[in-house]
Amino acid sequence: GAVVSQHPSRVICKSGTSVKIECRSLDFQATTMFWYRQFPKQSLMLMATSNEGSKATYEQGVEKDKFLINHASLTLSTLTVTSAHPEDSSFYICSARAQGAGSTEAFFGQGTRLTVV
Amino acid sequence: AQKITQTQPGMFVQEKEAVTLDCTYDTSDPSYGLFWYKQPSSGEMIFLIYQGSYDQQNATEGRYSLNFQKARKSANLVISASQLGDSAMYFCAMRRTGNQFYFGTGTSLTVIP
Numbered sequence: 001g002a003v004v005s006q007h008p009s010r011v012i013c014k015s016g017t018s019v020k021i022e023c024r025s026l027d028f029q030a031t032t033m034f035w036y037r038q039f040p041k042q043s044l045m046l047m048a049t050s051n052e053g054s055k056a057t058y059e060q061g062v063e064k065d066k067f068l069i070n071h072a073s074l075t076l077s078t079l080t081v082t083s084a085h086p087e088d089s090s091f092y093i094c095s096a097r098a099q100g101a102g103s104t105e106a107f108f109g110q111g112t113r114l115t116v117v
Numbered sequence: 118a119q120k121i122t123q124t125q126p127g128m129f130v131q132e133k134e135a136v137t138l139d140c141t142y143d144t145s146d147p148s149y150g151l152f153w154y155k156q157p158s159s160g161e162m163i164f165l166i167y168q169g170s171y172d173q174q175n176a177t178e179g180r181y182s183l184n185f186q187k188a189r190k191s192a193n194l195v196i197s198a199s200q201l202g203d204s205a206m207y208f209c210a211m212r213r214t215g216n217q218f219y220f221g222t223g224t225s226l227t228v229i230p
Contacts, residue, residue: 043220
């Protein structure tokens with residue numbers, strides 16, 4: 001099946017620094033990717049929809065200047081957490097759906113556990 | 118607004134028994150997809166089963182079946198013959214026409230030997 005690769009799987013950074021998370025579709029083209037955030041023991045919350053070649057669409061309450069999304073190619077979307085603070089510590093996970101795919105699953109990356117110290 | 122509700126924060130089941138995980142949803146979209154994902158402690162989201170809003174028959178995938186009752190807006194997951202490896206978080210999700218997923222709060226399933 002289609003594979004979505006997310007990197008890094010874990011990252012620890014200092015408060016005030018920026019962290020970039022990559023989401024790649026390995027064997028299919030994805031015009032649209034999605035970024036989710038999951039706090040411990042909570043559900044996945046959609047943060048934004050990443051569109052290849054255009055600006056991302058952010059969900060209400062998500063700061064677009066803090067969570068920068070770039071979708072420069074059909075196989076890569078990046079999420080950059082800028083000026084990270086401890087409250088940004090969370091599990092971030094991306095998903096993508098293959099072009100022309102049927103009505104079944106979207107493919108999720110393995111997730112990135114971000115810890116800001 | 119879309120809303121997915123999972124009312125069981127935690128469930129226990131005896132090994133080899135069946136268990137039903139509840140999910141109700143609310144949407145005004147005429148077409149939508151309902152999914153169940155399993156999330157082990159590693160964090161990855163593992164696709165289990167899919168039900169389209171226009172599908173007439175309930176979906177089945179091996180030991181997983183989805184009890185879809187459209188009029189009641191429910192999409193319960195039934196796991197038959199539970200195994201120890203089934204212990205995980207289970208999320209019900211709805212996919213809208215724009216391909217965004219909205220997830221329920223999840224149910225933690227523990228399989229007891």
